[in-house]
Amino acid sequence: MAKQQVEDAVEAIAQELLKDQDVIELVDVEYVKEHDWYLRVYIDKEGGIDIEDCQALSEKLEAELDKGDVVPDSYILEVSSPGIDRVLRKPRDFVREQGKKVDVTLYAPREGKKLLVGELTGFDGDAIELDGAAKIALADIAQVRLHIDF
Structure with missing residues (x-):
């Protein structure tokens, strides 16, 4: 199996x-x-x-x-528990956690950065939206975690 x-x-x-x-x-x-x-x-x-x-x-x-x-x-x-810095994997995670700050790790750099931090403001099934502007395809994302401020 x-x-x-x-x-x-x-x-x-x-x-x-x-x-x-x-x-x-x-x-x-x-x-x-x-x-x-x-x-x-x-x-x-x-x-x-x-x-x-x-x-x-x-x-x-x-x-x-x-x-x-x-x-x-x-x-x-x-x-x-998934912990306070839980990984978001499933569509329901991206819907539930909208409005929260996330850390997005990319497979390849985008504008020189592989780590993006911002508010999760949208999800359309194929991409997430950060801060109401930046759309990132799920295929380009290695991992999304809830952001923790220390």
Whole structure:
């Protein structure tokens, strides 16, 4: 089973487990090979999640994943917060986070810069808009993160 298929299958299972939880939102699912395979499930809620939220979903998800052959490899399951500098990956992320400051890392420099910082003011499915002016195609973007001021 391909990486994307695993992520999609786990996302569907997690969404089903969270459907009665109006307050907890599934943010992302990531299946990556580091030294071992890691299955990371990111959740959030207004005011932030706590360890009990993570543990509850982890236990339910582990039981569901053990029932079927959703994940073909041996893996480590992690359920956590996406963090305050979360990566924006999906269309719903770009819609939800409009009006917030983001860091955009490009594959190739644009006007001499590979890192752009600005307010996310638009998303049309193929590109994001920064500060109401600069349109950047998703194909040109390596990563978008919420900006953190220290």
